[in-house]
Amino acid sequence: MKNRISILCVGVGALALSAGTSVAADTHVIVATDDLQWSYNGQKSQLITVGDLKKGDIVEIQVPDKLTFAHGFITINTGPPITTTEDPVLKCGEAGGPKEKTAVLKEDCAPGAASQFGLTFKGSMKLIVTDKFKNDVPFWCVKHKGIMRGVLKLQIPTPR
Amino acid sequence: MILVRTVDSSTRRDTRTPPRPQKTFSSLIAGSWLLTSVLTSQPVAAAEPGMPPVCSAATFAAGTAPAGCSITLLANGHNDVKINLTAETKPIEIAGYTVTTDNYNGDYLTPIVEAQPGDTVEANIVNTLRPRPHDGMPAGEHDWNPTNLHFFHGGIVTPRNAWPKPAEEGNGDNIYVYLRSDKDPKVTKNNFDLTVPIPGAYELDARVLEDEEAGFISHPLGLNWYHSHMHGISSTQVMGGMSGLLSVGDATANVKAACKTASPSSSKCLNDVAKDTDDLKSKTKVYYALLRDISLKTLSKRPDVPGSGTAEWDPTTVDFPQDTRCSAWDGKSLSDNPAFRLGFCQRDPGTAWLFTLNGQRYPTIHVKKGENLLVRMGNVSSNVGYDLELTEKGNAPPLQLTVLSLDGVVPGRPLAPDQANTPVAALSYPDILLMPASRAEFYIRNDETVHEEWHYVLRTRGIRDIGNDEWPEIQLAEIVLEKNDKTSEVKVALNSLVAKPPSIFVSMQRFGSRLAEFATPRFLAAEEEHSSGCMRDLNPGSNEYRRVTFFDDSVTPQGFTADWNIKTEIIQPTSPRKNENDQTSDAAATIGPLPFEAYDNGDGTINWNNPKHVCIHIDHASVNGGHKQLWVLRNGTGTLHNFHIHQMKFRLATRKELEDQYNIDVDTSVGSCSPPTLYKCFDDLNTRVGDPKTAPIFWHDTIPVPPGSRVFVVMSFDAKEQIGRFVFHCHILKHEDKGLMAPIEVWGKP
Numbered sequence: 001m002k003n004r005i006s007i008l009c010v011g012v013g014a015l016a017l018s019a020g021t022s023v024a025a026d027t028h029v030i031v032a033t034d035d036l037q038w039s040y041n042g043q044k045s046q047l048i049t050v051g052d053l054k055k056g057d058i059v060e061i062q063v064p065d066k067l068t069f070a071h072g073f074i075t076i077n078t079g080p081p082i083t084t085t086e087d088p089v090l091k092c093g094e095a096g097g098p099k100e101k102t103a104v105l106k107e108d109c110a111p112g113a114a115s116q117f118g119l120t121f122k123g124s125m126k127l128i129v130t131d132k133f134k135n136d137v138p139f140w141c142v143k144h145k146g147i148m149r150g151v152l153k154l155q156i157p158t159p160r
Numbered sequence: 161m162i163l164v165r166t167v168d169s170s171t172r173r174d175t176r177t178p179p180r181p182q183k184t185f186s187s188l189i190a191g192s193w194l195l196t197s198v199l200t201s202q203p204v205a206a207a208e209p210g211m212p213p214v215c216s217a218a219t220f221a222a223g224t225a226p227a228g229c230s231i232t233l234l235a236n237g238h239n240d241v242k243i244n245l246t247a248e249t250k251p252i253e254i255a256g257y258t259v260t261t262d263n264y265n266g267d268y269l270t271p272i273v274e275a276q277p278g279d280t281v282e283a284n285i286v287n288t289l290r291p292r293p294h295d296g297m298p299a300g301e302h303d304w305n306p307t308n309l310h311f312f313h314g315g316i317v318t319p320r321n322a323w324p325k326p327a328e329e330g331n332g333d334n335i336y337v338y339l340r341s342d343k344d345p346k347v348t349k350n351n352f353d354l355t356v357p358i359p360g361a362y363e364l365d366a367r368v369l370e371d372e373e374a375g376f377i378s379h380p381l382g383l384n385w386y387h388s389h390m391h392g393i394s395s396t397q398v399m400g401g402m403s404g405l406l407s408v409g410d411a412t413a414n415v416k417a418a419c420k421t422a423s424p425s426s427s428k429c430l431n432d433v434a435k436d437t438d439d440l441k442s443k444t445k446v447y448y449a450l451l452r453d454i455s456l457k458t459l460s461k462r463p464d465v466p467g468s469g470t471a472e473w474d475p476t477t478v479d480f481p482q483d484t485r486c487s488a489w490d491g492k493s494l495s496d497n498p499a500f501r502l503g504f505c506q507r508d509p510g511t512a513w514l515f516t517l518n519g520q521r522y523p524t525i526h527v528k529k530g531e532n533l534l535v536r537m538g539n540v541s542s543n544v545g546y547d548l549e550l551t552e553k554g555n556a557p558p559l560q561l562t563v564l565s566l567d568g569v570v571p572g573r574p575l576a577p578d579q580a581n582t583p584v585a586a587l588s589y590p591d592i593l594l595m596p597a598s599r600a601e602f603y604i605r606n607d608e609t610v611h612e613e614w615h616y617v618l619r620t621r622g623i624r625d626i627g628n629d630e631w632p633e634i635q636l637a638e639i640v641l642e643k644n645d646k647t648s649e650v651k652v653a654l655n656s657l658v659a660k661p662p663s664i665f666v667s668m669q670r671f672g673s674r675l676a677e678f679a680t681p682r683f684l685a686a687e688e689e690h691s692s693g694c695m696r697d698l699n700p701g702s703n704e705y706r707r708v709t710f711f712d713d714s715v716t717p718q719g720f721t722a723d724w725n726i727k728t729e730i731i732q733p734t735s736p737r738k739n740e741n742d743q744t745s746d747a748a749a750t751i752g753p754l755p756f757e758a759y760d761n762g763d764g765t766i767n768w769n770n771p772k773h774v775c776i777h778i779d780h781a782s783v784n785g786g787h788k789q790l791w792v793l794r795n796g797t798g799t800l801h802n803f804h805i806h807q808m809k810f811r812l813a814t815r816k817e818l819e820d821q822y823n824i825d826v827d828t829s830v831g832s833c834s835p836p837t838l839y840k841c842f843d844d845l846n847t848r849v850g851d852p853k854t855a856p857i858f859w860h861d862t863i864p865v866p867p868g869s870r871v872f873v874v875m876s877f878d879a880k881e882q883i884g885r886f887v888f889h890c891h892i893l894k895h896e897d898k899g900l901m902a903p904i905e906v907w908g909k910p
Contacts, residue, residue, distance in 0.1 A: 036796070
């Protein structure tokens with residue numbers, strides 16, 4: 001399929017979580033498609049790489065209402081064998097819990113909203129990159145698993 | 161479905177030699193050629209593999225037919241070829257292990273049925289299986305361990321169960337028959353006779369293979385098969401061995417010598433094609449091959465250690481999740497090196513998955529000098545696909561697989577009688593993907609060139625990156641081409657189907673046979689009626705087509721949870737050309753998504769009234785709606801599926817058809833299935849060189865549908881044999897068992 005989703009990295013002006021720094025945050029939009037691929041930065045693939053994250057950025061996963069097939073997002077351990085894990089993500093409703101200090105991604109929640117992480121959904125789910133984010137975070141679609149995979153990576157600093 | 165990678169055989173080596181003395185085919189199938197073990201560098205090689213016994217008029221006359229095989233001369237001058245199949249839970253021998261499985265006649269080497277067009281094949285099926293708890297079959301009584309028989313997978317033959325006859329009573333190729341085991345035979349039926357006539361000489365409507373002009377063909381010659389089709393437990397029963405091969409035509413029927421011409425444009429043969437064909441057949445060794453796999457546990461010995469052992473059958477282990485290791489012994493420990501996987505692999509020392517040819521693990525097949533090997537192979541695995549290739553050992557040169565037929569049909573469209581010798585070269589391929597249920601005939605020559613002994617490994621390359629399940633690389637057999645001092649100039653051709661126009665005589669004969677067949681008022685009604693659950697058929701006047709979408713997860717109205725389900729839609733295409741997804745679906749003609757459980761009454765019967773099911777109306781005089789239907793197969797799951805429909809052959813739709821006739825923008829519609837991958841989703845005839853009449857159009861009865869893709873196929877419901885009630889489904893049987901199947905009803909006046 002050659003329908004291209006336009007680049008949707010949008011600066012949202014959110015403050016970086018890193019203490020003492022003030023860097024404009026970007027939103028990185030990953031869109032699920034009926035071809036069972038992820039679309040990101042105008043590219044579609046069954047294995048996408050979001051390789052330009054900064055602490056404080058937002059990763060937004062979109063599942064458009066018009067899609068025929070259901071999708072969702074969950075992080076994985078690559079194994080082998082591959083297993084799903086919720087450890088990297090502080091989900092809605094988990095604030096103040098043990099993952100508060102370790103989570104590398106934090107679900108952006110309206111007050112009282114239920115988590116969409118690890119479930120199929122339609123619409124949008126936002127994950128904030130915390131200052132704990134260091135190593136690559138692989139993920140897949142909760143429904144289509146190995147056929148829709150990806151990895152989140154921090155941007156490699158430009159040498160001075 | 162079989163997929164191939166193309167290499168033209170015109171590059172084959174040029175050779176010359178006088179023909180060998182003839183040897184009769186009967187001597188070959190009687191087992192005169194032995195498959196003996198050879199010294200190899202591999203750790204262990206199995207001993208002589210036996211072929212399954214053949215039930216045919218020839219073996220019956222020769223006294224070599226298996227027990228339970230009988231031949232009866234029919235009034236039409238043809239034979240009734242009958243086998244007895246007793247489904248039983250008994251110990252059988254598989255690759256050095258004694259294992260108790262659900263099987264036929266207490267034997268893994270189930271009988272091969274060989275019958276001619278015009279013959280009738282008959283099976284008496286008796287169910288004496290032990291009760292067995294099953295993971296599948298949510299709507300059935302699993303403790304009864306019921307069974308049935310898809311007696312003619314690949315045949316364009318009648319199920320004999322058209323409305324208003326109860327679907328389960330039809331005695332043709334009818335998978336709605338429901339036989340409980342003999343726990344209480346006084347109450348429930350545990351045996352049944354299936355009797356299936358094979359359309360004879362020029363008796364089959366040629367429009368089923370899209371011949372628009374010629375009229376009639378014989379049933380295609382090739383390899384088909386029979387197997388249990390009990391929804392919910394078919395994966396278990398087929399894995400246990402409840403399957404066998406069924407050949408239409410003699411074993412060498414599709415071995416044909418090419419017509420040698422002075423130039424490509426010439427139609428005059430410089431050679432005697434009939435004589436060369438006889439010569440080629442005389443030096444052809446036939447190797448029927450049941451390609452099977454089975455999972456075992458509680459092993460008493462390692463799979464690679466010679467001798468006898470015991471194991472338990474583990475029919476619930478049916479998955480190869482992504483990145484799962486499956487190892488084999490390197491002499492000291494379990495190694496992930498696939499070179500050591502000689503017909504097996506293990507995830508741990510106590511379990512194994514065996515991959516066998518005729519129940520033999522890694523057999524050695526010898527081909528003597530001046531002889532050729534015809535491998536007639538059926539992938540009768542429940543769930544595993546095989547991407548077959550030959551890899552050379554030592555000094556042997558690369559060797560490709562020359563394909564004579566796929567899925568029971570010689571590639572191409574039917575030829576007119578005066579074109580019967582049109583040179584249509586058999587094509588060779590570096591690998592052939594045999595999805596579960598697919599069959600192939602491939603030819604390996606040892607009569608063309610002078611050479612020393614050559615060794616090849618027949619192996620599956622493994623199939624990966626296809627979604628949530630994948631299949632391992634396994635070495636399946638060793639093929640030895642013995643030192644040869646003969647040469648031959650004869651080339652191999654495709655034995656193309658020949659069609660004939662309906663002469664007055666044939667028409668009258670056909671009309672007469674139909675009168676006799678449909679003489680009863682009940683059958684007349686059956687031609688003209690359908691059940692109340694019929695969804696309307698396509699309207700060819702507005703180029704409607706059908707979309708079939710596979711989903712995962714569902715709960716039926718009855719509350720059954722299934723893993724998979726199917727949605728069918730009728731699409732009304734409009735201009736301008738657009739993504740298939742954006743074409744308009746007739747909401748009133750949509751069925752599902754539903755699993756098969758939604759139709760299953762739980763007692764062996766099907767609800768034909770509610771919910772609605774797919775119906776095809778054959779009426780050439782008025783609607784012509786059954787002819788050349790486009791079906792768009794769409795996979796919305798993360799797993800590869802394998803579409804199959806009964807009583808039917810289909811081909812890939814062409815780009816031109818999709819764009820011009822259905823306003824489908826092909827390039828934006830195929831989804832994740834875009835060349836160059838292992839799969840094809842449509843036939844891009846625009847890029848093919850050659851005469852479309854003789855181009856290698858492949859006919860299939862199964863086809864893989866990769867995750868996230870659309871596959872476009874064209875199928876024709878034109879023959880009276882297709883009238884009745886049957887199914888379409890995923891032929892990865894663990895998927896079919898968990899919902900991925902749908903009923904279909906064909907009615908009308910062909």
